[in-house]
Amino acid sequence: MSETSLLNELNATIEYYVNRNGYQPTRIILGYKAYSNLMKDKTFADEVNNSAVNPNKRKYKKLKIKVTKDDHQLELE
Structure with missing residues (x-):
């Protein structure tokens, strides 16, 4: 799966959740x-890296990011 399609899937999942x-x-x-795959995408990486000084408080679209031990988990809470 490419980084762009994973980012598109994440954006679609967020939009579906809101709707x-x-x-x-x-x-x-x-x-x-x-x-790791998402961080290879420049758009995602720029927004996440510029969201906070502390790497444990990074955000994407004003949503906190939690990284887990699962390989390819993608969920919203």
């Missing part, structure tokens, strides 16, 4: 391999 529930999720839960 279904009527509010933004509080955080994105990503597996470490999915996070």
Whole structure:
């Protein structure tokens, strides 16, 4: 799976979550391999790197990112 399609999947998942529930999720839960693939995408990496000085408080689209031990996990909470 390419980085761009994974980013498109993440964006579509966020949009679907908002349309279904009527509010933004509080955080994105990503597996470490999915996070690594997403960081290869310049758009995602720029937004995440510029979101906070502390790497443990990074955000994408104002949603907190939590990296897990699962390989390719992609969930919203």
